[in-house]
Amino acid sequence: MSFGQAALLAAPTSVAHANGAGPGFVQFADVEKSYDGRTFAVTRMNLTVARGEFLTLLGPSGSGKTTTLNMLAGFERPTHGTITLEGQPVDRLPPYQRNIGMVFQNYALFPHMTVEENVGFPLSVRQVSKADIAARVGRALDMVRLRQFGDRRPSQLSGGQQQRVALARALVFQPSLVLMDEPLGALDKKLREHMQLEIKQIHTMLGVTIVYVTHDQSEALTMSDRVAVFNQGGIAQLGSPDDLYNTPQSSFVASFIGENNTLEGVVDHVSGEQCRVRLNGGGEITALAVGVTQGSSCHVAIRPERLSLSPAPAGGNALSATVDGRIYLGDHLRLLARLANDQVLTVKVGPEATMANGEAVTVSCAPNDCRAFPADAGKAAPFQNRGK
Template sequence: MTQNIVQLKGVQKTYDGDSLVVKDLNLDIREGEFLTLLGPSGSGKTTTLMMLAGFETATHGEIFLDGQPINRLAPEARNIGMVFQSYALFPHMTVAENVAFPLTVRGVPRSAIGERVTNILSLVGLKGFNDRRPAQLSGGQQQRVAVARALVFEPKLVLMDEPLSALDKQLREQMQYEIKQLHQRLGVTVVYVTHDQAEALTMSDRVAVFNAGVIQQLDTPERLYEHPANAFVASFIGENNKLIGTLKERDGESCSVVLADGTPVRAQAVAALAPGARTLLSLRPERIVLHPREGQCDVHADARISDVTYLGDHLRLHVSAFGGQDIVVKHPNATQERPFAQGDAVRIGWRMSDCHALDAPAA
């Protein structure tokens, strides 16, 4: 059975004594997992990471590492690896000296440092870079040095604060893969902060979605995407169509919703809503089918194309349905099909299980 290496119990944080940046946070982090804290700016994710690292102090509550309270431990006494967005390398030191620094301050014998530095640099793809200085490295290489420095003293926990945000798209995607591979090879526990939902889905075992200082949902990437717990998660994780309606009736896990134009739609009932309540239907663009076959979909509607965008492997269509509602459809680009054009009448459909009835935001 997997043990919890970190526990946050009733943790709060306020800077002004009034508003809470983090509110009553209870979170268990499993040993060896890759957990991402995801959310918009000001949601509390970075503050939570900084409290774990010891750079911020919890206003209330307790943080445990390996079963021991660490609230009053200085950052250097927590034995936690840290990778910053800015790399935070010492410019006057060589790559080897930067990576060796955590070992030096921990009093590791000089005879053992060289071998450990060489091994970890090889692991991050920087074999032979020992004598270079940070200014002689690319952004991706500097980030690899920062990762090596965080791992070289073999911590049980590594914290990463948006470490890839300064890199271009191609390099960022490459580093995502490399960090995930390192995690799997070493078995270290990683807590990773990002505001990029695609990055979180790509790298994580679990994702904690933050908003307004509260975890909205803690789940695997697949469940976050396929089964969002509320309207915020549905909107923040990936793209979705939002249809506002009124709950007519609920039957177990399914429900009937009447849209603004009077159209009844069956959906998965996620929020605990009573008949007559306002609700939001969340529907992913790639789950909508154009001209569905008989029996392929549970919900059907006539629509008209208002815009077509060619995106290589798929077409992005805006269609108007349900009394003028704009709906986005992602359609696989099959060259044998007749082209779609603005103004075309089409039939759209989807399965009831792909449409989620959630809490509606305030009107």
């Protein structure tokens, strides 16, 4: 049986593939969580997840993403607000009544059981017949390409194989929703990247709804339909990977998603969508104005690949700098360019670049490739999202 055949046999019956369309499958309505009654791990969250969507909750430690996942799983109860799944409130239901599959970082496999017994466990506790268990376990193991390891114990498998078993166990009973909490955190880089593609392929084949927690921004960008970037108990921004990378709405999101240069300064004036910024210590730059006002302190965000050492385009920015370092990364170089005000920019250039340390260069960029944010915009505001 092929991977695709196994996936189709195991697929839930009424799943629409999600690119953001469709009614709310999971909804958080005014949800808050406090552990001590004084401070909030999650604040005033309104969030909708579409059926069949792959949504990633991304953020640093302590940002509220895992608390949000635990409330959805039933391991924590919200202090305030309502969580619904397929239109039914679940915030007071125990985990075993929510029809949710879970995949954890530590796999959580039973060491005394074989692979087949581990995968079949959710079916046995649901009192499925032995014949059905055998058939469904076989299909699930085919789906993750581990049929030949069915009689082994978890200790006889590699980390990647154990994670595949955990994934098969989470999918074997055809849950309405699968939650994944840092599932690849214990794997090495190469295996982690391979498993990212496998999980995404399974999601595409089955159309199952997945809510995924990670602090790894590259993992989130690779796998997700949408990403919710968490910060200080709220969602700083929610959008597609492309939206978050190319049109961040705050300095925090710009710095957390992908590599970013940040220049500090004061807004000299605002004209339409652009503003002119006086950089701290000297120099000026024109950027897109994102919530800044004249006279306010700001952070200007610029991606390294948007900077160039060629002459500035018409109306573009040109900054005098000195090469302060070279980082060789195979297919490209990262040049560290120190400006006259002592701020340092990282510039992505081709591997053939010959600029030496101490050499004078001009760093240029288009104003539309620079985004000026209020200097205090790193804190997440209460996020409202009732739909896509």
